[in-house]
Amino acid sequence: MTDTTTEGSPEFASSPRRSLTIVRAEGAGLWDDAGRRFVDLGATHGAGSLGAANPEIAAAVAAQARELLYLGAGYANPVRTAFLEKLLQLLPRSFGRVFLSNSGTEAVEAALKIARSATGRRKVVAAMRGFHGRTMGALSATWRRELREPFEPLVPGFEHVPFNDVAALDRAVDDATALVLLEPVQGEGGVHVASEEYLRAARAAADRSGALLAFDEVQTGIARTGRLFAFERWQVVPDMLLLAKSLAGGVPIGATVTTPEVERRFRGSHHSTFGGNPLACAAGIAALDFVVRENLAGRAEQLGDVARAQLGHLPSERVREVRGLGLLIGVELREKVLPYLAALEARGFLAISAGSTVLRLIPPLIISEDDWSRGLAAIREVVSAGAG
Ligand SMILES: Cc1ncc(COP(=O)(O)O)c(C=O)c1O
Numbered sequence: 001m002t003d004t005t006t007e008g009s010p011e012f013a014s015s016p017r018r019s020l021t022i023v024r025a026e027g028a029g030l031w032d033d034a035g036r037r038f039v040d041l042g043a044t045h046g047a048g049s050l051g052a053a054n055p056e057i058a059a060a061v062a063a064q065a066r067e068l069l070y071l072g073a074g075y076a077n078p079v080r081t082a083f084l085e086k087l088l089q090l091l092p093r094s095f096g097r098v099f100l101s102n103s104g105t106e107a108v109e110a111a112l113k114i115a116r117s118a119t120g121r122r123k124v125v126a127a128m129r130g131f132h133g134r135t136m137g138a139l140s141a142t143w144r145r146e147l148r149e150p151f152e153p154l155v156p157g158f159e160h161v162p163f164n165d166v167a168a169l170d171r172a173v174d175d176a177t178a179l180v181l182l183e184p185v186q187g188e189g190g191v192h193v194a195s196e197e198y199l200r201a202a203r204a205a206a207d208r209s210g211a212l213l214a215f216d217e218v219q220t221g222i223a224r225t226g227r228l229f230a231f232e233r234w235q236v237v238p239d240m241l242l243l244a245k246s247l248a249g250g251v252p253i254g255a256t257v258t259t260p261e262v263e264r265r266f267r268g269s270h271h272s273t274f275g276g277n278p279l280a281c282a283a284g285i286a287a288l289d290f291v292v293r294e295n296l297a298g299r300a301e302q303l304g305d306v307a308r309a310q311l312g313h314l315p316s317e318r319v320r321e322v323r324g325l326g327l328l329i330g331v332e333l334r335e336k337v338l339p340y341l342a343a344l345e346a347r348g349f350l351a352i353s354a355g356s357t358v359l360r361l362i363p364p365l366i367i368s369e370d371d372w373s374r375g376l377a378a379i380r381e382v383v384s385a386g387a388g
Contacts, residue, residue: 025052028367039371042352042362046219049246049365056286057249064282073276083281086288092237097263100276101254104218104244105133110256111240112137115179115212118265123177127163129189141181166201177211184230187219190358191330199236214240222246223291226301226326249287253280296365300326310376314383331359339387347378
C-alpha cells in the first residue's frame with residue numbers, strides 16, 4: 001500500500017489516497033481494476049454497511065430514477081414522506097421531525113443552526129477527540145488540531161471537554177449553552193465508547209441548563225454497534241439525532257432528527273437543494289427495510305463478539321487495547337498503524353485507521369462469516385509478526 005496524493009490526476013489533492021483503483025463490489029468484496037478481490041474491513045467508511053453495491057438498493061434507485069429523479073424540498077413527495085415515516089417508526093416517540101441533507105457534516109450543521117436558533121444561545125459544548133465533519137461549523141466542533149488549524153478562524157462559541165469526564169461536562173454546560181454535541185462512540189477519534197454515566201450526565205446537564213442534547217450517530221447509526229442506534233443501549237434519548245453514512249445504503253444522505261417542540265422554537269430558515277431528493281429517499285426506504293428484515297443489528301452484535309474473542313489474545317507488547325461495540329472496533333497499537341494497513345492490503349484486506357495508532361474495523365454488516373474470520377486471522381497474523 002502506498003499513501004499517495006492524487007499526483008497526475010485532475011482531482012484536487014485535499015487528502016492522502018491509496019494507490020488502489022476499485023471498480024466493483026459484491027457483498028463485502030471489492031474488486032480492483034486488475035481483477036483482484038479485496039475484503040472491505042473499512043474501505044467504505046461505514047457508508048457501505050449494506051455492501052457497496054447492494055442489489056436491493058440498486059434496484060430501488062433504478063426504479064426511482066425512471067419515475068422522478070429530482071424534486072425540490074418545497075413540494076410534497078410520497079417517497080420522501082414514506083422514508084421519513086419509516087425512519088421515525090424505528091425511533092422513540094419523542095422524535096417526530098427530520099431535516100434531510102446529503103452528508104454527515106450537513107446533518108451536524110443543521111443541528112448547530114437549529115440549536116442556536118431554538119435556544120437563542122451561542123455556546124456549543126463538544127468532546128475532546130470528537131469528530132463531527134469538515135465544514136466550518138462541524139469542524140469547529142471537531143477536536144483534532146491538524147484538521148482545524150489551517151482553516152482558522154473557525155466559528156466562535158465552541159468549547160471542548162474531556163470525553164467521559166462527568167465533572168468537566170457539568171462545569172462547561174451552563175445557561176449560555178445552546179447545544180451539547182457528543183458521539184456515543186467516538187469513531188474517528190480512536191473508537192472510544194461513552195460510559196452510561198456520562199451520557200446520563202449529559203442529558204441531565206442539558207435539562208438543567210436548558211441546552212439541547214445532540215448525539216452524532218453518523219458513524220454509529222443504523223445497526224453498526226449492535227443496536228439500530230447506539231443510544232438505545234443506554235436509553236438516554238437526545239433532543240437531536242444526527243445520521244448519514246449508511247442511512248440510504250450508500251447513496252448520499254444526511255438526517256437531523258428532532259422533536260416537534262424543538263421545531264416550534266426554531267426561528268429563521270434552513271434549506272438544501274438536494275436534501276430529501278427522491279433518489280436518496282427511495283434508497284433510504286430500501287436500506288431501512290433491508291436492515292430490519294436481515295436483523296443487521298443482531299448480526300453486528302454477534303460478529304462483534306466473534307472479533308472480541310479472536311482479537312483478545314493479541315500480543316500485549318504490540319497491542320494496548322481492543323475496544324468498541326458491535327462492528328465498530330478499534331485495535332490500539334503501541335506503534336504506528338500504517339505499516340499494518342499495508343500488510344493487510346497485501347493479504348487482500350482493506351482496513352482503515354482512526355488516528356495514527358488505532359486500526360479501525362468498520363466492515364459491511366453483511367460481511368460473510370468466512371470473510372470476517374479470515375480478516376480477523378489476517379489481523380492476528382500481521383500483528384503477531386510485527387511491522388518491522
Ligand atoms: C461521527 C461523524 N460525524 C460526522 C461525520 C462527517 O460525515 P461526512 O463525511 O458525511 O460529512 C463523520 C464522518 O466520518 C463522522 O464519523
